[in-house]
Amino acid sequence: MTVADAARVPCDPDLPLSVRLRTGTRADHEAAERSAFVEHLLSGALTRDAYVDLAVQQHAVYTALEEVGDALLATTPDASAVVLEDLRRLPSIEDDLAFLLGADWPARARVLPATARYAAHLREHATTLPRWVAHAYTRYLGDLSGGQVVHRMMQRHYGLGEQGLSFYRFAAAPRVTPFKDEYRDRLDALPLTEEQRREVVDEARRAFALNRGVFADLGAVHHP
Numbered sequence: 001m002t003v004a005d006a007a008r009v010p011c012d013p014d015l016p017l018s019v020r021l022r023t024g025t026r027a028d029h030e031a032a033e034r035s036a037f038v039e040h041l042l043s044g045a046l047t048r049d050a051y052v053d054l055a056v057q058q059h060a061v062y063t064a065l066e067e068v069g070d071a072l073l074a075t076t077p078d079a080s081a082v083v084l085e086d087l088r089r090l091p092s093i094e095d096d097l098a099f100l101l102g103a104d105w106p107a108r109a110r111v112l113p114a115t116a117r118y119a120a121h122l123r124e125h126a127t128t129l130p131r132w133v134a135h136a137y138t139r140y141l142g143d144l145s146g147g148q149v150v151h152r153m154m155q156r157h158y159g160l161g162e163q164g165l166s167f168y169r170f171a172a173a174p175r176v177t178p179f180k181d182e183y184r185d186r187l188d189a190l191p192l193t194e195e196q197r198r199e200v201v202d203e204a205r206r207a208f209a210l211n212r213g214v215f216a217d218l219g220a221v222h223h224p
């Protein structure tokens with residue numbers, strides 16, 4: 001595929017939404033994966049505190065994402081295809097934080113400015129199905145994919161066992177690949193107009209940018 005073809009794919013109405021999402025966010029994914037904080041964290045150059053701080057930021061993001069998802073379920077019948085109990089992360093992150101920081105973790109959790117912006121964006125702008133789906137795709141498929149690498153590296157480098165890392169364990173494990181395929185099928189089957197599909201890809205790119213912002217803030221705290 002040429003660069004020009006790749007640029008057209010996210011707009012090709014004949015392609016399934018999941019393909020347009022993957023292609024349309026490819027460059028954003030590479031940038032997120034290569035962000036300095038992620039590279040330092042995965043290589044073992046940081047400390048366990050950096051992972052704990054990441055978990056705190058994820059807590060703030062998932063609180064907003066899942067709150068908005070639950071509200072959508074109540075108003076939009078089509079949302080039930082993609083707002084899934086098997087994906088819900090908030091209870092796992094809360095267990096992890098209680099283990100990592102202690103029972104008083106809410107008092108010790110510091111939400112960084114980029115995280116606050118991300119959560120505010122979710123509450124203000126991700127309240128329709130196309131927009132919410134874009135954020136759900138970016139986070140959940142990411143956690144089901146690269147998240148599995150993060151899980152292994154946190155165990156290897158920072159002495160964490162299963163406790164503290166339950167965020168990365170999904171009910172679908174070890175059948176994560178078929179589960180991701182099924183989720184993509186669900187995205188593809190959503191009754192969205194062409195305009196809404198384009199909106200999903202645009203919003204997913206925004207979701208990646210918001211994640212990069214969180215990594216930049218984490219990097220400023222945890223490495224020079």
Ligand code: HEM
Nearest residue numbers: 021022032033038137138139141142145146147149150211
């Ligand atoms: C920590 C570093 C990361 C690594 C090593 C990584 C690795 C991967 C890999 C190997 C896949 C392909 C999985 C497959 O085809 O089944 C993938 C997919 C994905 N990742 Fe990442 N990733 C990382 C960070 C991120 C971040 C920060 C995000 C967004 C917040 C993200 C979002 C996604 C999404 C949405 C997909 C699904 C792509 C698709 O098939 O449509 N990843 N990642």
